[in-house]
Amino acid sequence: MSKNKQEDILEAAMQLFAERGYDGTTIPMIADKAKVGAGTIYRYFDNKESLVNSLFVKCVTQFSDILNSEFPGNSGDVREQFSHIFYRMFQFAKHNPYALLFIDSHCMGYYLNEESNKVYDDFLAFIIGAIEKGQERGAIRQLPSNALIAIVYGAFIMLFKMEQAGALENTGQLLEELEESCWNAVRII
Amino acid sequence: MSKNKQEDILEAAMQLFAERGYDGTTIPMIADKAKVGAGTIYRYFDNKESLVNSLFVKCVTQFSDILNSEFPGNSGDVREQFSHIFYRMFQFAKHNPYALLFIDSHCMGYYLNEESNKVYDDFLAFIIGAIEKGQERGAIRQLPSNALIAIVYGAFIMLFKMEQAGALENTGQLLEELEESCWNAVRII
DNA sequence: CATATAGGAATGAATGTTCATTCCTATATG
DNA sequence: CATATAGGAATGAACATTCATTCCTATATG
Numbered sequence: 001m002s003k004n005k006q007e008d009i010l011e012a013a014m015q016l017f018a019e020r021g022y023d024g025t026t027i028p029m030i031a032d033k034a035k036v037g038a039g040t041i042y043r044y045f046d047n048k049e050s051l052v053n054s055l056f057v058k059c060v061t062q063f064s065d066i067l068n069s070e071f072p073g074n075s076g077d078v079r080e081q082f083s084h085i086f087y088r089m090f091q092f093a094k095h096n097p098y099a100l101l102f103i104d105s106h107c108m109g110y111y112l113n114e115e116s117n118k119v120y121d122d123f124l125a126f127i128i129g130a131i132e133k134g135q136e137r138g139a140i141r142q143l144p145s146n147a148l149i150a151i152v153y154g155a156f157i158m159l160f161k162m163e164q165a166g167a168l169e170n171t172g173q174l175l176e177e178l179e180e181s182c183w184n185a186v187r188i189i
Numbered sequence: 190m191s192k193n194k195q196e197d198i199l200e201a202a203m204q205l206f207a208e209r210g211y212d213g214t215t216i217p218m219i220a221d222k223a224k225v226g227a228g229t230i231y232r233y234f235d236n237k238e239s240l241v242n243s244l245f246v247k248c249v250t251q252f253s254d255i256l257n258s259e260f261p262g263n264s265g266d267v268r269e270q271f272s273h274i275f276y277r278m279f280q281f282a283k284h285n286p287y288a289l290l291f292i293d294s295h296c297m298g299y300y301l302n303e304e305s306n307k308v309y310d311d312f313l314a315f316i317i318g319a320i321e322k323g324q325e326r327g328a329i330r331q332l333p334s335n336a337l338i339a340i341v342y343g344a345f346i347m348l349f350k351m352e353q354a355g356a357l358e359n360t361g362q363l364l365e366e367l368e369e370s371c372w373n374a375v376r377i378i
Numbered sequence: 379c380a381t382a383t384a385g386g387a388a389t390g391a392a393t394g395t396t397c398a399t400t401c402c403t404a405t406a407t408g
Numbered sequence: 409c410a411t412a413t414a415g416g417a418a419t420g421a422a423c424a425t426t427c428a429t430t431c432c433t434a435t436a437t438g
Binding site: 005036039040 | 417418419420421
């Protein structure tokens with residue numbers, strides 16, 4: 001029997017939400033997977049909406065922390081910063097695939113509250129900041145920073161989904177090539 | 190009163206599915222938006238699952254047709270082919286934003302039947318084919334074709350979502366720059 | 379008038395949520 | 409040390425609500 005039921009509930013909910021979406025996942029499904037009674041969920045969360053928002057904030061915060069930690073800020077050059085963000089994204093994807101799928105498929109959900117949206121916006125703001133620094137130094141194309149994010153993050157998400165679907169085997173060698181491809185998309189050539 | 194109720198139902202369903210997902214959209218919601226009775230929907234479709242599958246096949250076919258028509262096949266060079274596909278994707282997105290959002294958020298759904306999955310796979314196969322031709326001619330990077338698709342299609346989808354969210358204003362000038370960025374990601378430099 | 383079509387109330391199954399009850403575990407008591 | 413007791417935690421059956429689907433009536437069409 002598990003020690004921390006709240007953790008069990010969050011883990012089960014994350015996997016189910018990632019696979020079937022918010023509305024496609026029922027409370028009994030979560031209870032079954034977490035091996036708790038349905039009522040137990042309501043000892044830890046006010047309701048289903050509160051659960052999905054808690055989970056969303058948790059996952060985005062984890063993702064953000066991974067990207068931020070050891071980020072080569074003002075010291076490192078732009079190429080190095082890009083590399084850091086790119087590899088950290090894949091590192092997170094490898095260790096937390098459900099979290100990433102969950103974030104990606106729920107970040108526009110109508111059930112997200114103000115706090116969830118703010119956490120997600122702050123997360124994007126960190127990447128935007130790094131990109132704009134790179135532009136000032138003349139290493140990155142003069143496109144809207146949102147466009148540059150979309151290209152790199154969009155490519156990353158789709159690559160990850162391909163790998164999840166078994167349509168792509170991600171070796172270390174390939175990852176380096178993909179990093180170079182994405183860098184070519186945003187750098188000044 | 191509309192002439193073609195089946196069209197009204199499909200259009201309403203597409204918008205709702207795109208915004209709220211399959212499970213988050215109810216039959217009464219669709220009936221309200223289409224301005225028909227709930228029972229009328231069952232005159233045109235066997236059930237909700239049959240409706241979503243009909244809609245999926247229709248949307249993917251439309252998308253595929255746009256990309257295929259006037260495609261510069263064996264005659265055109267690789268750069269031209271890439272350009273064609275890229276601009277056609279944005280053309281489809283501009284004229285059928287709900288269709289694209291619907292395709293993107295439902296292409297992995299557990300409710301899709303064999304036919305839907307086949308149509309989607311065939312659609313991807315067309316792009317894969319074009320990419321592999323380009324590789325043979327030495328213009329495109331020697332990466333798995335699935336990886337190249339993921340980069341370009343992933344970037345495209347995310348750019349479109351950014352624009353939809355109002356975070357990006359898509360002018361003709363910007364589109365040209367984005368096309369060049371994506372081409373830089375896949376071409377041999 | 380006969381038939382086809384549309385509508386929306388009716389239905390039963392499924393959902394999120396509540397609540398009376400049971401189960402643990404830690405402390406108190408002899 | 410063995411047993412009794414208290415109180416929070418967990419449970420899952422029960423509840424109101426909402427859902428997909430069906431069915432019967434009203435209207436349109438020929």
